[in-house]
Amino acid sequence: MVAVLSLTCLLCSAILGGAYALTKDPIDKAAADKTARSIALVVPEFDSVSEEKVATLDDKEYKYYEAVKDGQPVGYAIVSKAGGFGGDIVLMVGLDSAGVVCNTSVLSHSETPGLGAKCTSDEAFMAQWKGFDPSVKILSVKKDGGDVDAITASTITSRAYAKAVETAVEVFKSINGAAVDASTGASVKPMEETENEQ
Amino acid sequence: MSSKARLILDGFVKNNPTFVLLLGMCPTLATTTSAVNGLSMGLATLFVLVLSNMAISAIAPVVPDKVHIPVYIVVIATFVTLLQLLMQAYTPAVYETLGLFIPLIVVNCIVLGRAEAFASRNGVIASAADGIGVGLGFTLALTVLGAVREILGSGSIFGWKFISGDGMLAFVMAPGAFICLGYLMVLFNKYLKKE
Numbered sequence: 001m002v003a004v005l006s007l008t009c010l011l012c013s014a015i016l017g018g019a020y021a022l023t024k025d026p027i028d029k030a031a032a033d034k035t036a037r038s039i040a041l042v043v044p045e046f047d048s049v050s051e052e053k054v055a056t057l058d059d060k061e062y063k064y065y066e067a068v069k070d071g072q073p074v075g076y077a078i079v080s081k082a083g084g085f086g087g088d089i090v091l092m093v094g095l096d097s098a099g100v101v102c103n104t105s106v107l108s109h110s111e112t113p114g115l116g117a118k119c120t121s122d123e124a125f126m127a128q129w130k131g132f133d134p135s136v137k138i139l140s141v142k143k144d145g146g147d148v149d150a151i152t153a154s155t156i157t158s159r160a161y162a163k164a165v166e167t168a169v170e171v172f173k174s175i176n177g178a179a180v181d182a183s184t185g186a187s188v189k190p191m192e193e194t195e196n197e198q
Numbered sequence: 199m200s201s202k203a204r205l206i207l208d209g210f211v212k213n214n215p216t217f218v219l220l221l222g223m224c225p226t227l228a229t230t231t232s233a234v235n236g237l238s239m240g241l242a243t244l245f246v247l248v249l250s251n252m253a254i255s256a257i258a259p260v261v262p263d264k265v266h267i268p269v270y271i272v273v274i275a276t277f278v279t280l281l282q283l284l285m286q287a288y289t290p291a292v293y294e295t296l297g298l299f300i301p302l303i304v305v306n307c308i309v310l311g312r313a314e315a316f317a318s319r320n321g322v323i324a325s326a327a328d329g330i331g332v333g334l335g336f337t338l339a340l341t342v343l344g345a346v347r348e349i350l351g352s353g354s355i356f357g358w359k360f361i362s363g364d365g366m367l368a369f370v371m372a373p374g375a376f377i378c379l380g381y382l383m384v385l386f387n388k389y390l391k392k393e
Contacts, residue, residue: 001262001264001265004260004261004262004265004269005265005268005269008257008261008269008272008273009272012272012273012275012276015276015280016276016279016280016283019279019280019283019284020283023283023284023286023287026287026288027283027286027287030286030287030288030290031290034290108294112371115367
C-alpha cells in the first residue's frame with residue numbers, strides 16, 4: 001500500500017520534473033515576448049529596450065523598461081497597477097522622455113466581461129491615452145472632475161485605470177526627476193536635428 | 199456498432215457529462231463566456247480525461263483499494279500540471295483566458311468520476327474510448343453553451359461580431375450561464391437523450 005503510493009508519487013514527480021525542465025525555456029520566452037510586445041506598443045519608436053529595472057516610490061517597487069534610440073532614452077514603459085472592480089488592473093504605461101503618455105496596454109485584469117473588461121477593447125477609451133499630457137490634463141474620470149472619459153457603466157474600472165496611469169506618471173517623475181529638468185530641451189532636440197540633416 | 203464506438207457515443211449522448219450527469223458544473227458555468235473559451239476548456243479536459251483514464255486503467259489492478267483515491271488524484275494532477283506547463287509554453291494566449299480553471303481540472307468530478315466508475319474496471323483501450331466519448335461530450339456541451347452565451351451576450355460567434363454594440367450583457371455573466379444551461383439541458387434531454 002505504502003509502496004504503491006510512494007512509487008506513484010515518485011514516478012509522477014519525475015515526469016513533472018522532466019516536463020518542467022523541458023517547458024521552462026518556452027514559458028520564459030512566451031512571457032518575455034509578451035512583455036516585449038506590450039513595450040513596443042506603448043513607447044515611441046526605439047532601437048533597443050533596456051533590461052527590466054526597478055524604481056521605488058512610496059516604499060513600493062515598480063518595474064520599468066527604458067526605450068533607447070540612437071543612444072538617447074526616448075521613452076519609458078512602466079508597469080503599474082490599481083484595484084479595479086474585480087481585482088487588480090495591471091497596466092504597462094508608456095511615457096515619452098517629456099512625460100507625456102504615449103499609449104497604455106493592459107497586462108492583466110479581472111473586470112466584468114462586457115463592462116469593465118472593455119478597458120481592453122473600447123476604442124474611444126483606449127485612444128484617449130495616446131498623447132495624454134498629465135501636466136495639462138487631470139488624471140481622473142470626468143465624474144470626479146478630471147479629463148478622462150470613463151467607459152459607460154464602468155466608472156470603477158475607469159477610475160482604477162486612471163489611477164494606475166497616474167501612479168506610472170509619478171514613477172516616471174521619480175525615475176526621471178533630475179534628468180528631465182536638466183536635459184529635456186537641451187539633449188533630446190539636437191539629436192532630432194542631426195537626424196533630419198542626414 | 200462496435201463496442202468501442204458504442205462507448206464513445208454513450209459518453210457523447212447518453213452519459214453526456216454536462217447535460218445528463220450534471221458533473222463539472224463549475225468550469226461549465228465559469229469558462230463558457232464565449233464559444234472559443236468553452237471549446238478550449240472542453241479540449242483541455244478531454245486531454246486530461248483520455249490520458250488519466252488510460253493510465254488509471256493500466257495501474258488499477260496493482261493499486262490497493264485503501265489508497266486508490268489518492269493514487270488516482272496524483273495521476274490526474276500530474277496530467278493536469280503537464281497540460282498547464284504545455285499550454286503556458288505553447289499557447290500562452292489560451293492559457294491566459296482559462297488561467298485559474300486549468301489547475302481546477304484536477305477537482306473536476308468528471309475526471310475522477312470516470313476513473314472510479316469506468317477506468318478502474320475496464321481495459322486501457324475501452325477506457326481511452328470512454329475518455330474520448332465523455333471528453334467530446336463535455337467539449338460539445340461547453341462549446342454550445344459558450345456559443346449561445348456569446349451570441350446573446352456579445353452579438354458574436356467564435357469572435358466574429360454580427361451586431362454593432364453590445365448584446366444582452368447578462369448572458370456573459372453568471373446569471374446568463376445558469377439560464378442558458380437550464381434551457382440547453384431541457385432541449386438536450388427532450389430531443390437527444392431518448393435515442
